[in-house]
Amino acid sequence: MDKYVWFVGKFRELTGIDLSAYKRAQMERRINNFMQTQGVYSYEQFVRVLAENSSLREKFIDHLTINVSEFFRNPAQWTILQEEIIPALLKRGEGKIRAWSAGCSTGEEAYTLAMVLLQKAPQNFERILATDIDPRVLEKARQGVYSAKSVAGVPPHLLKKYFICRGEFYEANEELKRQIIFKQHDLLRDPFPHRCDLILCRNVVIYFTEDAKISLYQRFSNTLTKGGILFIGSTEQIFQARELGLKPVATFFYQKI
Numbered sequence: 001m002d003k004y005v006w007f008v009g010k011f012r013e014l015t016g017i018d019l020s021a022y023k024r025a026q027m028e029r030r031i032n033n034f035m036q037t038q039g040v041y042s043y044e045q046f047v048r049v050l051a052e053n054s055s056l057r058e059k060f061i062d063h064l065t066i067n068v069s070e071f072f073r074n075p076a077q078w079t080i081l082q083e084e085i086i087p088a089l090l091k092r093g094e095g096k097i098r099a100w101s102a103g104c105s106t107g108e109e110a111y112t113l114a115m116v117l118l119q120k121a122p123q124n125f126e127r128i129l130a131t132d133i134d135p136r137v138l139e140k141a142r143q144g145v146y147s148a149k150s151v152a153g154v155p156p157h158l159l160k161k162y163f164i165c166r167g168e169f170y171e172a173n174e175e176l177k178r179q180i181i182f183k184q185h186d187l188l189r190d191p192f193p194h195r196c197d198l199i200l201c202r203n204v205v206i207y208f209t210e211d212a213k214i215s216l217y218q219r220f221s222n223t224l225t226k227g228g229i230l231f232i233g234s235t236e237q238i239f240q241a242r243e244l245g246l247k248p249v250a251t252f253f254y255q256k257i
Helices: 003-015 023-039 043-052 056-064 075-090 109-120 137-142 156-160 210-223
Strands: 099-102 128-132 145-147 162-168 169-172 180-182 198-202 223-231 244-252 253-256
Touching: 003 023, 003 043, 023 056, 043 056, 056 075, 056 137, 075 109, 075 198, 075 223, 075 244, 075 253, 099 109, 109 128, 109 156, 109 180, 128 137, 156 162, 156 253, 198 210, 210 223
Parallel strands: 099 128, 099 198, 128 180, 198 223
Antiparallel strands: 145 169, 162 169, 223 253, 244 253
16 A cells, blocks of 8 residues: 555644645655654654643644644735725625634634624624634644744734733734634634625645645635635635636635625
8 A cells, every 4th residue: 555645644633634635745745854852763663652641642743734824915905805805794784793713823813803893893703713624733823922023914903902912912802802703623624604795715625636725615615604704815716617607706806696
């Protein structure tokens, strides 16, 4: 049997995480790099080490899940969300906006969305669901503490309004934290929330195989309400949008038909 395929099966048994949906070349490279740092040179030995050492196993999972996030990442796209997308969702008159930040990493995207919704629809959105597969980054997101460098993209008036300066760090205040529910979730395995009006999944699916991408986009489409919006990353594009029940309404924004 292919040694990588064997490892993927054993890792799924050990952790419940299915690496077969990720691009093999990228994942194999990351696995091998980590093994070398630990002085391990065979998949068989690596499986034994991961089974015996839970802290190393957590470190390895953290290494595999690429946790890169920024406040107001690609600002022009957030302007479109604020000035065009959210007003259009409100005009539907279908109650409060239900939003989901999928693959939220350390929380910057979810807090950005909360600030935008508090400015544009303060009484018209439910608590944001923010999910990620990695429990350690979710804990950091719940704490909401970021370096001065991390919050550099937050407009000064929002930084002053929603963050507390604590020396060299900034902590999201209680008003901002109350807007978000952080929850562990595996996009490839776990059930999706029902009837979302707005889904943000940005720079996550670029690591998946083409089949996994299509399956994921179809599930997002199924979860969206009619007229709901999927907001994807700046390196992504849905080529078969119509087949999935979606149509582009702005660059990186797709609407449920």
